[in-house]
Amino acid sequence: MSSHLSVQAAELPQVTGENERISAHRIISAGGGITEILYALGAGQQLVGTDTTSSYPEAATKLPSVGYQRNLSAEGILSLAPDLLLISPVAGPPTVLKQISAAGIPVKTIEEDYSKEGLIKKIRHIAALVDKQNQSEPLLARLSEDFDTLEKTRGHSDRRPRILFLLTVSQGNLLAAGSDTPADAMIQLAGGSNAMNSFTSYKPLSTEALITAAPDIILCTDLTLNSVGGLENLLNRPGIKLTPAGHKDRVIVMDTLFLLGFGPRTGQAALDLSRQIQSFSVLKSGL
CATH class of the missing domain: 3.40.50.1980 (Nitrogenase molybdenum iron protein domain)
Structure with a gap:
């Protein structure tokens, strides 16, 4: 898994900070977690396509599919005329992602860090990219409450x-x-x-x-x-x-x-x- 990530990271633009912003009206999401976050931020109406891992919310399953995130279809993506493609680190293949990028469509990889802190950073990155920073604060507050409840319930x-x-x-x-x-x-x-x-x-x-x-x-x-x-x-x-x-x-x-x-x-x-x-x-x- 790590070798795949390193190859892709060298070939595609990365989300490196929380200030990068793209004026996107037609977004495709390749990654179920990314799709969920977009909907939670109120950006669902900007989505025009998702991948097969985007099974929630139900509205995401009604959108055109661009295939499994590891085996995306360039033709399917380009046919939807997106102005932003958000992908998980495992998305590919690299040749398809290069083709999309070469067509002038920004391709942004949302890095994963499987932790509470990593999830917060992930949400902030996506919110910044789609100009939903204000909407991210209530979402992050609810997330913090969930983790506080978990801490109390889990015990020591x-x-x-x-x-x-x-x-x-x-x-x-x-x-x-x-x-x-x-x-x-x-x-x-x-x-x-x-x-x-x-x-x-x-x-x-x-x-x-x-x-x-x-x-x-x-x-x-x-x-x-x-x-x-x-x-x-x-x-x-x-x-x-x-x-x-x-x-x-x-x-x-x-x-x-x-x-x-x-x-x-x-x-x-x-x-x-x-x-x-x-x-x-x-x-x-x-x-």
Whole structure:
């Protein structure tokens, strides 16, 4: 993941401060979290297209799609005549982004830092780009309230349950989330410990590694659960039942963008995850 980011960062203009501003009336967003932020800032009416990860709010799903953020369509983007393209760091391919930039359309990469502070910076950057700084202040205040509530609810227990985040890729193969991922950040925000923090990004999960990790809880998204054919099929995957999580059916399933988007609802998502983690502790006689 990091190598992809470094290549792209060298080729495209970056958001480096909070004072850059573009007079944009036709915006395309490639990144679900970015799209959410634009709507929360009151810039939804300026959007003319989104990518397939932009599943919230519902209005975003009604706009023309320019494809998956990692495999954007130059033709689709240019046909919508945007005057600004906002993308996540994983958006691409680089050849398409170069083509868009060469057509005179500003392409701005919104950097990610999976933390409360990083999210605040992300919102401020987007607000500055689309001239919505005034609208960002109430949004940031609500976000701060969400994180304050999370802090009070999460408590300060020394026991941090080991949580394994699973993600499906092609043909239903499972990957585990390591450090430097939104899943890892959300687990920590919610008061858990990533059971697979010895590596970065995502890696294939072997049965042996799964059993050794011994997660107390398995976390996945609704899309992952659907791709493996439901909860029963997930629990019957090799090695799952040999873990504390699998043995006691401790699985938490959350909406993909809600959990991983790092947008305006992130504080709420972390609070939701924290409460579900705690419910396992209380209802099932500890971990």
